Amino acid sequence: MAGVRIVTDSSCDLDEADTTALDIGVVPLSIRFGDDEYVDREELDVERFYSLMDSTGLLPETAAPSPGRFEQAFRDAQAAGADAVVCINLSSALSATMQSAQAAARALEGEVDVRVVDSRSITGGLGTMVLEAATMARDGADADAIVARVESMIPRTDIYGALNTLDNLKKGGRIGGAQHLLGSMLSVKPLIRIVDGAVEEAGKPRTRRRALETLRDKLYEAGEVESLSILHGEATDIDDFLDMISDRYPRDTIRLGKIGAVIGTHGGPAVIGICYLRS
The missing domain is CATH 3.40.50.10170 (Rossmann fold)
Structure with a gap:
């Protein structure tokens, strides 16, 4: 055409x-x-x-x-x-x-x-x-x-990710501004954010549940957002996270998908990411 x-x-x-x-x-x-x-x-x-x-x-x-x-x-x-x-x-x-x-x-x-x-x-x-x-x-x-x-x-696009491990990000050399998380990488379920195209730390919760709650809080703190997408790397708790935000974002308002091999290589298994445009 x-x-x-x-x-x-x-x-x-x-x-x-x-x-x-x-x-x-x-x-x-x-x-x-x-x-x-x-x-x-x-x-x-x-x-x-x-x-x-x-x-x-x-x-x-x-x-x-x-x-x-x-x-x-x-x-x-x-x-x-x-x-x-x-x-x-x-x-x-x-x-x-x-x-x-x-x-x-x-x-x-x-x-x-x-x-x-x-x-x-x-x-x-x-x-x-x-x-x-x-x-x-x-x-x-x-x-x-x-x-x-x-x-x-x-400049209006925000991405946060809840990782289950930093191993993949560390090996791939993409850890960027989250470098100082490495000292405690065995005891946290880290949150990262993409800032100006690079990886930055966004939180150091100590349990997976708290990581998902923090991810929800980051979304809610953004206020009204556009084009919310939630993608995950075969995360078994993706439904739990969707339930956490359902009061503001019912499932039929979200573009839900899988994180493929390219980003999954660095994010590791069970990663959950939120992506949206700030209004």
């Missing part, structure tokens, strides 16, 4: 139904368990990822897509009739994925009009921006308007 096509990466954690309905191109990262490497979403789905992390005992690693994968996605969009591509990616502070997208855009300069946007976000935050951009593209907005809208969402 003519107009703008949206491309993102697999850390967006959007369902295939959404990406198909809105014609969103998803460029996958790769996930490594020891010597075995898998292409996210193509060779490794969410359920198998968490199963492998549990059964192997290995802490996985991620690798950014090559510029060639982005270049192919941009060419595919052009071949489908798009006159411009807006590519929205996970935070450049956490991955080299943005650099790959930018390199691909430069390689196609003069052939394909590609705008690359750093979401400064991950998982549900990135996914919300991508859904908004794709909806605008479907409705006929041009690339300038879509980029302007996404850029207006970036």
Whole structure:
């Protein structure tokens, strides 16, 4: 179709139904368990990822897509009739994925009009921006308007996560401003926040229950929010958390999903994240 096509990466954690309905191109990262490497979403789905992390005992690693994968996605969009591509990616502070997208855009300069946007976000935050951009593209907005809208969402996007362990975040080198949590990592169920695209500490509750209560409190302290998403890494207590916030946010008002392999690699099993736009 003519107009703008949206491309993102697999850390967006959007369902295939959404990406198909809105014609969103998803460029996958790769996930490594020891010597075995898998292409996210193509060779490794969410359920198998968490199963492998549990059964192997290995802490996985991620690798950014090559510029060639982005270049192919941009060419595919052009071949489908798009006159411009807006590519929205996970935070450049956490991955080299943005650099790959930018390199691909430069390689196609003069052939394909590609705008690359750093979401400064991950998982549900990135996914919300991508859904908004794709909806605008479907409705006929041009690339300038879509980029302007996404850029207006970036500073209003908040993400908090309740982790069950810091092991994955520590090994992956993404611990950022939560570094000082390591001294007590065995005795807390840490909360983190994404601030300007990087990881910061948001609390040090000592039990999982208290971690979820603190996560709820962070949401309530934000006041009225837009586009609330809650995603989790096969957390068995996700229903407990949804019950905790049901007085303000019934389930049918929330976009609920799974945290996939890219962010699950660093967040670890049982992570629960909340993502929203401040009003």
